[in-house]
Amino acid sequence: MKPLRSLINGRAEAELSVTSRLQYGDGLFETVAVQDGRLLLWPEHGRRLAASSARLGLDPVDPMALKTEAESLAAGVGLAILKVVLVRGAVGRGYRPEAAPTDRVLTLWPWPSGSRFKKRAPVFWCETRLARQPLLAGMKHLNRLEQVLAQREFADPYWEGLMRDTQDWVIEGTMTNLFAVERGALTTPILDQAGVVGVMRERVIVRARELGIGVHFDRLTKDRVMEADEVFLCNSVIGVRPALDLGRGPRRPGPITAMIEEALRGGGDAVVL
């Protein structure tokens, strides 16, 4: 599968130099939902890129230029996924960063289809653990071998795998963030040691508070997640999706999950299908 369109540093190209620091995973990415030419949650994606760029010490990217490039790829598109990758500019060989403009790699992809995205599909508990690394925690960086290994563990009918860290705390899905609903309030894992602070996770927190639903941050065990009244997963593409089967038999979609989902769609945070 090839992208529908791509832009590398503003040029309609589809190839990268063999010298790219992608070879160290030395960069960041965002996965942006596009509907009717609109880039959903673009300000949030842009803020995360800027904040993580500063943490990694990447040469800053002009946010207006990046937005213009993203909009040009999304123009006239009904439903698609825009992937934005920022890679530290390469000069020589070796790990040491040198002063060079950050590379911008934008690709537009068809909207996903198929059973992995079916609403009633179960989720899997992965054995692959996330390392605890506060220097990288929270960022959507390009060192993704743990997620790749975790995704090797499961296949259809599972649409997502849940990951714990090396101390067995539940952190997130391979491509989603997790919320547990307990006595009417949300709890989502603390992501100071591992995990990605997802853009949709941030929106869920905002929308929940607008609805008067409490939001807590905590360390969650697998047992606690399995015993929660409702569990849902979220990301920029799927919005919110109930986790209906966590290994203790199927559940029904819950009312809090439905309220959050409706608020996100109504607020323009998530795609309306």
Place this chain on the structure above:
Amino acid sequence: MKPLRSLINGRAEAELSVTSRLQYGDGLFETVAVQDGRLLLWPEHGRRLAASSARLGLDPVDPMALKTEAESLAAGVGLAILKVVLVRGAVGRGYRPEAAPTDRVLTLWPWPSGSRFKKRAPVFWCETRLARQPLLAGMKHLNRLEQVLAQREFADPYWEGLMRDTQDWVIEGTMTNLFAVERGALTTPILDQAGVVGVMRERVIVRARELGIGVHFDRLTKDRVMEADEVFLCNSVIGVRPALDLGRGPRRPGPITAMIEEALRGGGDAVVL
């Protein structure tokens, strides 16, 4: 700086598709010293690639084809570095691996020069810690953000930075393995939680035993390393290099380090300059 030559899947190309799974750091690499057209320690590099490919579940690469490609790049070359990158083959978007041939990316680079490789240059103690992740430990994989962040911490005159893990055990340099000499025997860190099992580290162990020098594997504290009689670092490019300044004043090159260095050069394991 561009590579002197490059081969992608056997073709003399220098660009990669934007769909490459390099964007997840989903692969492995080797850094091979080339002298007079000869690929130093090629069997050892090849064995490590094969073993790590199996751990990551990469589609196996034909070792003879890879060797032929490497030799063709190295032919007629006096002194150079050959970088071999294997990347999981890409099919679609997303973390999940799909059946596809592994991409082979070979680049030939000029031999490094300059002050970073001066023999008497000091080494730095990095604050960047390595995460503990047994699923990735030992492999020379492409998730190298920790090394990039560590290399941002120091500059000339330091030629290398030493890294500890998140439990403060000394693991390795950003691009080298470490040996401490204590009472005539070598100790090198256990690499079951973090670090790269270096090809030159393996050769040092073999050569030491041939010389009747004991080799131990242990967890090492910074204090123990600083108090060792001798400390040396090694990799496929530099061979063995004494660490003469670990923050407690300069040392002289030690006799055990010199014996190991001579044995490696004499045995054809390391470049003779």
